[in-house]
Structures are given as C-alpha cells and as structure tokens.
Amino acid sequence: MEHVEKIIDEKLQGKALVTEHKVQNGKKLFIESYGCQMNMNDSEIVASILAEQGYNTTQFLEEADLVLVNTCSIREKAEDTVRKRLQKYNAVKQINKKMKVGVLGCMAERLKEKFLEEEKIVDLVVGPDAYRDLPNLLAEIEAGRDAINVILSKDETYGDVSPVRLNSNGVTAFVSITRGCDNMCTFCVVPFTRGRERSRDPKSILEEIQSMVDKNFKEITLLGQNVDSFLWFGGGLKKDLNKASEMAQATAVDFAQLLNMCATRFPKTRFRFATSNPQDMSLDVIYTMAKHRNICKYLHLPVQSGSNKMLKAMNRQHTREEYKTLVDNIFKIIPEMSLSQDMIVGFCGETEEDHQDTLELMKYVKYDFGFMFTYSERPGTLAAKKMVDDVPHNVKKRRLKEIIDLQQEHALYRTQQHLGKIEEFLIEGTSKKNPNEWKGRNTQNTVAVFPKDDYKLGDFVMLKVEDCTSATLKGTVVGYSDNN
Structure with a gap:
C-alpha cells in the first residue's frame, strides 16, 4: 500500500x-x-x-x-x-x-x-x-x-498550517507534500479514507523546510501516500491535470524537480522521502538522487508480490519483469542504493508457485529492509467485495516465516557490505540498549550504534564500521564529517 x-x-x-x-x-x-x-x-x-x-x-x-x-x-x-x-x-x-x-x-x-x-x-x-x-x-x-x-476534499493539503512538531528528537522531521492516492490497489483502503491525490504548492513546502532548518533540524523526510507521483500545476486533483491551462501544464513541477529544488536550496540538510510506487518511479528521480550528496541513497519501493498473477489481482500497475528492470536501472545509476520492500503474503488465490515467485524476486533484489504482513481483508476495498480470502491462516503464517527468514539473510548480507568502511552518520538519539552510545543513520538508512564521546545530538560524524548484526552496525567515530 x-x-x-x-x-x-x-x-x-x-x-x-x-x-x-x-x-x-x-x-x-x-x-x-x-x-x-x-x-x-x-x-x-x-x-x-x-x-x-x-x-x-x-x-x-x-x-x-x-x-x-x-x-x-x-x-x-x-x-x-x-x-x-x-x-x-x-x-x-x-x-x-x-x-x-x-x-x-x-x-x-x-x-x-x-x-x-x-x-x-x-x-x-x-x-x-x-x-x-x-x-x-x-x-x-x-x-x-x-x-x-468526513467530507473528502479536492484541494486540502494544509499547506498553510504550520504543524506543531510533537515528540520530536529535534534532528529529523517530516513534511507532507501530497495527500490521498489515485492507485486503486484492490487490497488498500487509502483512496477511500484519504481521498484522491493532490499535491501541495512547492513554495509552501520550501517555506516549511526553511522553518525546520531555522530550528536546526538536520534531516527532512518528504511524505506522501505516493510521493513520486507529486505534480503541482496550481492546485486541485492530479487526475484533473488535462483540464488545466496549457501554461499550467507546461510549468508543472514534478517530484524530481521538487527534490532538486529542496536539495539545491538546503545543501546542508539531508533529504529522504516515502513512499514510492514502482510504476510512477521515473529515472529522473534516480538521476536527481545521484546528483546530490544530501539526498539519501535509500528508496522504499513496495512490490507486494513477486508473482504476475498476484500483481494483476492486486491491480498493481507493473509486472515482475518491469520491476526487475527498474531495479537494474536503479543499481546502474546508484550502485550503493539501499532498497526496502512491502510484501503482502497470502493474498486471495495465492498458490505455492506464486509464493516461490516472491522468494525468487527477493533473491534477485536482496532488499536491505522489509515490511512484511499476511493479508487481512479490509472492509470497503475491492478485494473484500470481489475476491475470496482463501489462503488458510496456517499457510499464510508459514509463507510469512519463509519470507521473513529470507529477508533476515539479505539484511545481514547488506549490513556486511559496510564492514571496514568509513561512512557518514547523523546522530539522531541515544541507543535503546546502552545510554552511553549514540545511534545514527547513514545515507542508506542503516542504523549504527557507537560510543558517545564528546559528540552531540544532530552532529554528522564519520564512523569506521567494525561489526554488524542483520539490523545494526557498530563502530568507532574517527571525526566530524565536513557537513556540520
């Protein structure tokens, strides 16, 4: 979703x-x-x-x-x-x-x-x-x-309401750039609960980021149900673009352009974004990510299933082959890119063969992270109305376990790639397990823990990675990064 x-x-x-x-x-x-x-x-x-x-x-x-x-x-x-x-x-x-x-x-x-x-x-x-x-x-x-x-709006984006930052760590913040979703995935309730897709005025987005930077936030995540289909042409629903004037269409701002504006205007601020959708992910976005050091090399790219039959049943707008080609192109442009997945296990009609297709796709990509769930029917969705939730619970559980076990293997393979390297991390809080250690993230969104020494919350530091589990890196700070 x-x-x-x-x-x-x-x-x-x-x-x-x-x-x-x-x-x-x-x-x-x-x-x-x-x-x-x-x-x-x-x-x-x-x-x-x-x-x-x-x-x-x-x-x-x-x-x-x-x-x-x-x-x-x-x-x-x-x-x-x-x-x-x-x-x-x-x-x-x-x-x-x-x-x-x-x-x-x-x-x-x-x-x-x-x-x-x-x-x-x-x-x-x-x-x-x-x-x-x-x-x-x-x-x-x-x-x-x-x-x-509960009226859903065509143009409400709360662009002019300055959110009060709550329970913030003071280092990372979220800025919403789109609301709603136009993708009618059969398992998903979002288009019905959050309405159709509309984008927020880039000017108001940049103003909100400026106010965050003024408060010393170091990393901003641009948020939307589907950020890469961001399109600003003066307001209103995205699907009404063809009704806009020629001028509005010609000067429309897409997601790659918005990302470029953010990264250029705030060179010391790190940017992330979530969530993306494979069929809307243009290589322009990947080239923009490659061009700017301050755009994190991490992409959440939900696939939901590795089986074409399931993808069709879910009304996902891509095939497994198209997804693999996209992944190949991403790694060609940014070899160090980190990818994460969403996976729904046991969707209506899923066979053992479909499940094997998913495992095969995972082996092809070797995701750094994953968000994996068994399918549960949501009232109001097309699947609930038209399809039978026919995969037995115990089969769903077994398949989910196989997918999680494989993801753990890949996660360890990915964290091991960092061993021995010196990488930049942003300190974003104290380690949960040890009050004398900081935790931070690198550009790939991988978490590391390391001794606090004299470093402070919000510092960018260079860390020598010495050890790892499938989820966390460990190491020693060798100094500040030149980004402070």
Whole structure:
C-alpha cells in the first residue's frame, strides 16, 4: 500500500503528543495517533489548529477536556487497538463528565454511524480533510449536538498550517507534500479514507523546510501516500491535470524537480522521502538522487508480490519483469542504493508457485529492509467485495516465516557490505540498549550504534564500521564529517 502508512513505527503507536505550553491557553487536549507517519504528521496539524482555540496538550488522559484519537484503517490490529482505547476513554468519561471524545483520521469515514449513533462512544468524528472545521465542530458539541465532518476534499493539503512538531528528537522531521492516492490497489483502503491525490504548492513546502532548518533540524523526510507521483500545476486533483491551462501544464513541477529544488536550496540538510510506487518511479528521480550528496541513497519501493498473477489481482500497475528492470536501472545509476520492500503474503488465490515467485524476486533484489504482513481483508476495498480470502491462516503464517527468514539473510548480507568502511552518520538519539552510545543513520538508512564521546545530538560524524548484526552496525567515530 503506497504508504508511509506502512512504515508503522511501533514505538510511536498511541504515544500522547506533547507541544509547547501556551500560558494563555486554559483547556487541555490529549491526542494520540495510530498507524502511519502521515497520521503522526496530521496530529501535529490538529494540535496547531487547536492551539489557536485555547488548547494545550497534556499527557494525562484524566485531566483532558478533549480527547482525540487519530486512527488508521490499514490493518485490523490498529482498528482493534483504537476500539480498546475508546473503551478506556469512556471509563474515564464517567468520572470526568466534561470530557469530550473525538475520532480523527482514516477510520472516521468508515465507522461514523457505528461510533456516533450505535455505540454512542464519541462526540466528534472528523475525517483527514476536515481538520480546519474543528473549531465549528467543537462549537456544535458545546451546544450538545453530535458533530461530524468526513467530507473528502479536492484541494486540502494544509499547506498553510504550520504543524506543531510533537515528540520530536529535534534532528529529523517530516513534511507532507501530497495527500490521498489515485492507485486503486484492490487490497488498500487509502483512496477511500484519504481521498484522491493532490499535491501541495512547492513554495509552501520550501517555506516549511526553511522553518525546520531555522530550528536546526538536520534531516527532512518528504511524505506522501505516493510521493513520486507529486505534480503541482496550481492546485486541485492530479487526475484533473488535462483540464488545466496549457501554461499550467507546461510549468508543472514534478517530484524530481521538487527534490532538486529542496536539495539545491538546503545543501546542508539531508533529504529522504516515502513512499514510492514502482510504476510512477521515473529515472529522473534516480538521476536527481545521484546528483546530490544530501539526498539519501535509500528508496522504499513496495512490490507486494513477486508473482504476475498476484500483481494483476492486486491491480498493481507493473509486472515482475518491469520491476526487475527498474531495479537494474536503479543499481546502474546508484550502485550503493539501499532498497526496502512491502510484501503482502497470502493474498486471495495465492498458490505455492506464486509464493516461490516472491522468494525468487527477493533473491534477485536482496532488499536491505522489509515490511512484511499476511493479508487481512479490509472492509470497503475491492478485494473484500470481489475476491475470496482463501489462503488458510496456517499457510499464510508459514509463507510469512519463509519470507521473513529470507529477508533476515539479505539484511545481514547488506549490513556486511559496510564492514571496514568509513561512512557518514547523523546522530539522531541515544541507543535503546546502552545510554552511553549514540545511534545514527547513514545515507542508506542503516542504523549504527557507537560510543558517545564528546559528540552531540544532530552532529554528522564519520564512523569506521567494525561489526554488524542483520539490523545494526557498530563502530568507532574517527571525526566530524565536513557537513556540520
């Protein structure tokens, strides 16, 4: 699923957001997010809108005037978790009578009737394009009415809302450049929950990056359900490009151009982006990545399956052969490129032969990282309506294990390629296992841990890589990089 949605960081799930305290704000907002990085980013937009309405964030659910949960529809697990959280909020609501509860994000559209009318759990339901309407919706609740807005927009990109950075490490930040998705993959609910694709004005993207650079952020990830199909021609839905004037079409900005603008204007800032889609990945983007040292040599390139039959059933717009050719071209242009995959195991009708095709494709590419899941039917998708989820659970589990085991082998093969080399790493936090070690990432997105010495958070350092596991490099810093 072309998402950022996918890079689901388990550490961040359900973590309450904390923003700077505004003295004049008297009301308390408790907001937690589930699912993808886009959702985390959207919660920052919501916090920014509500700060203007007199709300400061709190980490204590019990004292909140307003509790919001930003939801995800990608996997069943996320949905179950949200339901459990709502029961917890309800228990607190019995004690704190003034507390209001709202559901934001991707589950809002699908479960609005259930939440508001049948289960009466929540006071407020707000879809991903309706966050600007929050002040009106809150006024509705104050007046004792249920409030709901799940209308999907053609042009909402929140380009002018400056997100409040929440729970940030102060070094890396995310900037949304597109919303929605036009790819109708049969397993995916995103086009229905987040609407059709539209891109944000490059000027507002560059302004937001400038404000991040001014605050000393060192690395920016450009976010979208499908970033490489970014196209700015004055606003509106991407599919309406042919209705735009000749001038607008001629001066349109595509993703390779946007990336070039970012890297040129901020030469000391590192750039990453997620997520890409194989059929939209133009080699112009790869050439742009090759041209700039500050664009990371890492590409998330979801394939979902190595079988043509499955790719067709999933309505992916590419074949295994086209994908392999793309990978060959990428490695020709940037031999040191690191690639990661998304894989869905046990999709409708998957045979043992299809599964072997996936394993073969993985051996061909040897991905550095992978995000692998068994297929679970999502209500509202084409697959749920038209296809039978017919692969037995135990078969799915066995196939998933084989895919994960193979990915582990490849991950170790890839980390071993760094042994003995001196590479640049950006220090982004303390190692989870050892408080005396920093952790950082190199251009390939590979994590290393190393002694802290006198180095600081946000420093670019040169590290001699001396040891590795399949997930982590270890080494010694030999000095600063010339990028500081």
